[in-house]
Amino acid sequence: MTKTNMRTNELRGNKLPALTWNWMDVNDVKIDLQNTQKIPYTAVQSVGTVDQKLKQTFYDLDHGISEEVMRMNTEQCNLANHWRISDSEPIEVRLPQSAENPLLVDQNQIVVPPLQNGTVLLYNYSEDDSRVERNSTILIDVENDAEVNVVLVQRLNKDSVSNVSIVARVGDGARLNLATVELGAGNTVFHYMVDMEGFGAESHIKTAYLGSGNDHLDLFYHVRHIGEECVSDIQVNGALMDHAVKKFRGTIDFVEGCSGSDGNEEEFTILLDDTVRSVAVPLLLAHEDDIVGNHAASAGQIDDEQLFYLMSRGLSRKESEGLIVESRMTPTFDQIPNEKLRLDLRNEVHSRIIRR
Amino acid sequence: MLNTKPKQNIKQQDRERILAEKAAEREILKEARRKERAEKLKERTYVEEFDRGVYDIKNPNRYEIMLSKGLSEEIVREISSIKNEPDWMLKKRLAALEIYQKMENPNWGPDLSELDMDEIATYIRPKAQMESNWQEVPDEIRKTFELLGIPEAELDYLSGVGAQYDSEVVYHNMKDYLALQGVVYTDFESGVEQYPEIIREYFGTCLKPNLHRYSALHYAVWSGGSFVYVPEGVQVDIPLQSYFRMNAPGAGQFEHTLIIVEKGGSLHFIEGCSAPRYNTINLHAGGVELFVKEGAKLRYSTIENWSRNMYNLNSKRAIVEKNGVIEWISGSFGSRVSMLYPASILIGEGARSEFTGITFAGAGQTLDTGAQVVHKAPHTYSTVETKSISKGGGKAIYRSLVQVEEGAYGCKSNTDCQSLMLDAQSRGDTIPTIILKNDDVDFGHEAKIGRIDDQAIFYLMSRGLSEEEAKAMIVRGFAEPVAKELPLEYAVEMNELINLELKGAIG
Known part of the structure; x- marks a missing residue:
């Protein structure tokens, strides 16, 4: 744990939908948001007006990381975006943070009307070494037969705190593709909750992360199958080194009536150092018999055979390790609609593995 | 690569038309798929609650001593004095009672709020002395156990048997040649009396009273159970068995089982549990402590068929030393609420743990079961294989922990859990936790x-089996890995149970 984690006023969030043994410390997670003032965020301007009614509907569905964090998000909000997607070019928003902008509390609403499709990229990063905080909520409403790609990239510095809550709703025949990349922030808390309400709704999630130093990552997913014949998958791939701690907690919830649904979750962790800690809690909750749910979690060192093959081709050990880790993240990176950023991220992963 | 679609440029009126068309198509599809699924459901035959047969036989409730209901220091002292216990044991009981009173019910898992300790009698002594001659066991009790097949099993298959009726052990016997080799198999009270040093050294060190609330309760009011000691290098070639039977309504059974298998020894221990059905709540909070020494092997099999009014809050834990092996076989069928997660603590290099379990939850049952493995030493191995089946609104929950500690290098662990739900009212949850350090x-x-996967059925049918045969084959295959690990008479019983419940039930 980093020093910044030691605090007295304890705030907790990301509570599991079905609790288990308390001593394992996986039922919820500590939230490290220290700033309670409202400070303006000056790097970008808000887009559109937040639909309060829509906001309320979504808050009734789920409280994101926690009720308290949601309340802070409403009170301290310094950036509010509302997009109504209409077959447009990808929307790309850069959200830099620095000593000038130490706090970003953003509310985002992405509404995709019927039959439309689009892409939204939110890229949050540090410009300097100062400690910054982010508390973000993203509401995604995918209406009938629509499709949206939402891509989140987070590259804050090691002293920083990132809290992101996503609440989504997917209609009849609609599809939500979410890709998230977590490469920064010493303290990352991620929350994703989706209600697949429509007939044949789909939710596809790909996450790539790299934990190093004293990083603490909490990745929380809650996928609810409500409509008939919904399809979902969660794919989380990442690597841990130094003293990084990762908690993956994914739940696929088959609500009664979601007949014919199919849900999959897969978590794969590459362990690069002896001192890392990897925790996985892959839940399947089934209230319906006519469904198929699968989960697989695995963790281990880099496969010797792969390493041997690459090294026999003349690559150094570190170089080979870098390539292998990078390749596990490629499917997620491929979702990013910005080639330069994609390349940047690949390079960062590669060089962080090689430099270790 | 990039999956941003090009602009579609659909005109507004086209858009509305397309949407309407899509919606109409979907309605047709929805109907068709619903019909298809309903057809599938129709093919199922629903099996009513099965007859528990001999398990439900109730005996008149005759007892010599029944302590008043509830839990207090007086009751704990009374149990201790009835048993003529040494002072250290009483101290342990009182310390545990204190822990129990401080602790709360867990905030996770099944609801335990209906369980009221004030309504439960913690100690009941049946009108019987412990016998080692079967014919001398009181008729009623003997008849019950005979119906359950205990003495026949002893003649044919077992090297020793113990039978506990309510709070006390009523029968204990072991084949002579084992005693000559130094094997000890006795009820726990006699163990405390005859082997005080050993018991004092091991008692409460594997399973600690502060583990959880019902572990504390167990240590405060324990009664009965078994003590087994297998000396160095002795192989007990046929299984030992103990059978727990609860007859009195509104009672608790708190037996303590302590097994020590010394270096290079081996043992197979079988535990069976049953109780007749009453409308009051009964509680079972046993404690099982297993010590597997260097190179030793212990197989611990349990078939639990408590009646559906039982809260089964049992704790089991094994400490495995270098190259030792613990094998758990666990079948959970009965009880109203079960919380049972046998734990294996692998403390020596090369230690191994294998867990095989099956859970079958019917109407009104919440069976929260699973396994825990802690890898504390390098090159330790564990496998967990479980099957859960739920039907008629039953809840089968698989809950587990695999933890690999710092410095425990080269460990391998593999978990495979499968749940089968036979109707939409039931629940099948999987709650695993994995911590790697x-x-x-x-x-x-x-x-x-x-x-069941349609493709699997299709494959078998393409090989010439009828659909029904194909389904039956898949279901048998589902339970097979567990069934084959059970002792014969239990395997037969379990198969019957499963066949009855599963017949044609999967769509």
């Missing part, structure tokens, strides 16, 4: 939930 680990976890 070093990088040299080979870990895999897989879970599956749901109905």
Whole structure:
């Protein structure tokens, strides 16, 4: 744990939908948001007006990381975006943070009307070494037969705190593709909750992360199958080194009536150092018999055979390790609609593995 | 690569038309798929609650001593004095009672609020002395156990048997040649009396009273159970068995089982549990402590068929030393609420743990079962294989922990859990936790939930089987890995149970 984690006023969030043994410390997670003032965020301007009614509907569905964090998000909000997607070019928003902008509390609403499709990229990063905080909520409403790609990239510095809550709703025949990349922030808390309400709704999630130093990552997913014949998958791939701690907690919830649904979750962790800690809690909750749910979690060192093959081709050990880790993240990176950023991220992963 | 679609440029009126068309198509599809699924459901035959047969036989409730209901220091002292216990044991009981009173019910898992300790009698002594001659056991009690097949099993198959009726052991016997080799198999009270040093050294060190509330309760009011000691190098070639039977309504059974298998020894221990059905709540909070020494092997099999009014809050834990092996076989069928997660603590290099379990939850049952493995030493191995089946609104929950500690290098662990749900009212949840604290680990976890794969049925049918045969074959295959690990008479019983419940039930 980093020093910044030691605090007295304890705030907790990301509570599991079905609790288990308390001593394992996986039922919820500590939230490290220290700033309670409202400070303006000056790097970008808000887009559109937040639909309060829509906001309320979504808050009734789920409280994101926690009720308290949601309340802070409403009170301290310094950036509010509302997009109504209409077959447009990808929307790309850069959200830099620095000593000038130490706090970003953003509310985002992405509404995709019927039959439309689009892409939204939110890229949050540090410009300097100062400690910054982010508390973000993203509401995604995918209406009938629509499709949206939402891509989140987070590259804050090691002293920083990132809290992101996503609440989504997917209609009849609609599809939500979410890709998230977590490469920064010493303290990352991620929350994703989706209600697949429509007939044949789909939710596809790909996450790539790299934990190093004293990083603490909490990745929380809650996928609810409500409509008939919904399809979902969660794919989380990442690597841990130094003293990084990762908690993956994914739940696929088959609500009664979601007949014919199919849900999959897969978590794969590459362990690069002896001192890392990897925790996985892959839940399947089934209230319906006519469904198929699968989960697989695995963790281990880099496969010797792969390493041997690459090294026999003349690559150094570190170089080979870098390539292998990078390749596990490629499917997620491929979702990013910005080639330069994609390349940047690949390079960062590669060089962080090689430099270790 | 990039999956941003090009602009579609659909005109507004076209858009509305397309939407309407899509919606109409979907309605047709929805109907068709619903029909298809309903057809599938129709093919199922629903099996009513099965007759528990001999398990439900009630005996008149005759007892010599029944302590008043509830829990207090007086009651704990009374139990201790009835048993003529040494002072250290009483101290342990009182310390545990204190822990119990401080602790709360867990905030996770099944609801335990209906369980009221004030309504439960913690100690009941049946009108019987412990016998080692079967014919001298009181008629009623003997008849019950005979119906359950205990003495026949002893003649044919077992090297020793113990039978506990309510709070006390009523029969204990072991084949002579084992005693000559130094094997000890006795009820726990006699163990405390005859082997005080051993018991004092091991008692409460594996399973600690502060583990959880019902472990504390167990240590405060324990009564009965078994003590087994297998000396160095002795192989007990046929299984030992103990059978727990609860007859009195509104009672608790708190037996303590302590097994020590010394260096290079081996043992197979079988535990069976049953109780007749009453409308009051009964509680079972036993404690099982297993010590597997260097190179030793212990197989611990349990078939639990408590009646559906039982809260089964049992704790089991094994400490395995270098190259030792613990094998758990666990079948959970009965009880109203079960919380049972046998734990294996692998403390010596090369230690191994294998867990095989099956859970069958019917109407009104919440069976929260699973396994825990803690890898504390390098090159330790564990496998967990479980099957859960739920039907008629029953809840089968698989809950587990695999933890690999710092410095436990080269460990391998594999978990495979499958759940089968037979109707939409039931629940099948999977709640595993995996904690890895070093990088040299080979870990895999897989879970599956749901109905039988159509492709598997299709494949078998293409090989000439009828659909029904194909389904039956798949279901048998589902339970097979567990059934084959059970002792014969239990395997037969379990298969019957499963066949009855599963017949044609999967769509």
